[in-house]
Amino acid sequence: MANQRTNVELDRLALDQKFNARKFFLKWEWLLVVILLAILGVNISASGGSFLGPQFFGSTNNFMDKSFLVLSMTFVIILGEIDISVGSTVALSSVLMAVAYNAGLPMGASLVLCLLVGTLCGFINGVIATKFKELPTMIITLATMIIYRGIANILLEDRAAGGFPDWFQNISWGTVGPVPYSLIAFLVFAVVFGIVLHKTRFGRELYAGGNNRIASLFSRVKVDRNLLIAFTLNGVMAGVCALFLTSRMTSTRPNVASGYELEAIAMVVLAGVPAIGGKGNISGVILSVFIIGYLRYGLGLFNVTAPVMSIIIGLLLVGSVLISNFFLNREKKLKVR
């Protein structure tokens, strides 16, 4: 029978060998750690040390709301797809919540509505993407980006809406000790997304789908269902983002969160997820959220204007992608030897 043909070449010991030093330290995340430490160092010296005080946590409040988008965007990009409608989804969820509250809906119900609107927007993207495979998701979400923003514009025209109860502001501005609720919420979500991505079957299927859609299909992976889930999750997180953003600004306008989709995509790319999908991990994503967030904050300390800030972040992105290419090629060369 077959077991006579056991193969000496297959090393069984490899099963127990958990730690591979070279593989571990060649990881992209180490470069991100270095960049983050450098940025923190500069921030500390620029602020004369006061950055290490309550500011250290407090400053995260400026970039936490968009960070929620990054987590679900990671899923979408690992699948090899893209969603550029999330900024508009945030605006629509936020505006509808404000309109509903001002029309007499209780605040609690308005919060739920905000989340539901986001979820529905994401679900619609997902349904279109699975039913019309010939359309690239870039185009689908470009269309819904315009549509969702358009609806928000019709609802509020050019007005702002607010007047929320005081406790609503607390969602974003409240803290536990020096740590804002938003940071805690982000870390909780990050852990959940990380577990789903790295420890569950669904996560494995996301990577499989991003690497080879056809082979996944032949391996009985429900490719379409996963795509629908990823887009819907992106909508849910857009709703969460809308909650924290509206709470932080205490009012909303139809043009809030414009450009958030691009920032979220930039963070995912910096985290080492290639645009074609199939690779990357959540620790890189968390690191890149803090890199870009603290970088913006630090540049603010130097009174750098917003346009210059964008240029610097753009350069960081291009530079890091180039370095990652260098790293990957280097790994291949080592293997040949």
Added chain:
Amino acid sequence: MDTILRLENITKVFPGVKALDNVSFDLRRGEIHALMGENGAGKSTFIKVITGVHKPEEGKMFLDGEEVSFDSTRDSYSAGIACIYQHSTAYPDLSITENIFLGHEIVRPKTRALNWRAMHKSAAELLDRLGVSLDTNTTMGELSVAQQQIVEIAKALSSDARIIIMDEPTAALTKQESEDLYGYTERLRDDGVSIIFISHRFEDMYRLGDRVTVLRDAQYIGTWDINEISNKDMIIAMVGREITNLFPKRSVSIGEPALEVKNLCKIGVFQDVSFSVRKGEIVSLTGLVGAGRSEVAEAIFGISPADSGQIIVDGKSVKVHNPTEAGNAGIGLLPEDRQKQALILDWEISKNIGLGNLTKFTEHFFYDVKKENEDAQTLAERLAIKASSIFDKASSLSGGNQQKVVIAKVLTTDLKVIILDEPTKGVDVGAKAAIYEIMGDLSEQGYGILLISSEMPEVLGMSDRIVVMKSGRVTAEFDKDTATQEAILEAAILNTANVS
């Protein structure tokens, strides 16, 4: 007679395979020369040597008596050799004129502006020469396959081709369209163009050819005048060798039916396909490429389900709308193209094997990597996958070992029937033997095995029964004792019953 193209002692070697072994060929001016041979006999490689896609390791080529050597299709094209493929390579959204003159447009001498008037006129003349009238503004996409081929011929003529190679031009045509194509081809010949015609259809060869050359197993078998060779001799020339007993076919006790397929239909793809596979039995589904075999397999596995018909596994009728349902019913498939349809090349062997049955390795929401590794190790050892460990990437393996990984992946699921679609395609001889060995093991363990293969020796050597398909229909079924290569080939090529 006047020879226009002569090839002498051509040898072409690919890593591990001799694709052409000392092949000679000559083409006369104004003749239609048929090139025949089984799948994989080396016909396509031979054509690619002529057109400059491949450079032969040995041998010489003479055009008009002068030695030539082409580095690319551009070289051969400018020397007057054009190739027309089975699947049109045209641009469907461009007009007939644009397609014909793509790459050698007529321009006004001074301004270098495109001279559309001249191009349309010239295109119409070319089509007229072939005896068809089409509006030259029509886009290619609006034309039938046959009409597209005529435009391709016109394109070849527009660049003054003296030699036209047609690679299975009639494969996608109806009988009437084929008849029309014969007409155009004869017209070309009478104009002095020399034609090399590749086809699996004997009808084509007899109807059109002046002479025929047969290749088999990368070797030159012979060249005959068409009226000199009988049908039977032709088949013997194509099939040739005796089957040596390279195949470890074991005597296995055969049980109840594991898979029964009844009247499976998919409109435009296959019709009325019925057969059965019993436990421990290896049944081959064979026929020419394009006969609908893989499509039947994909229907049974639920990738693109059939429109009607019945699939019965282990005595129970099952509904298969998607691969998940097929897997639950106990049907597994080893797809034809392992790199595109089965493997994630960037992943380790272990993860690739695990992908075969994610459900099995999931417990209480979490994915159990440890269990995956243990199962992968066991299967890899059982199939003797050659690698340093199961954490090697699939991309680092040879074709044969990659195929074993795919088999391991299929075996992670509890199956009744395994469909193997061209399991030895592109693997070397050693790996082939190993895969046959594994097939023997599996049949001993009571799996029903459906083997889809174009390779005659494999089909005859491994099967208990052989089901032959042609043009989407089952045309014959043989027992292993009564099957001969000639009979199978006849059913796959000649049998014209039920063909519309």
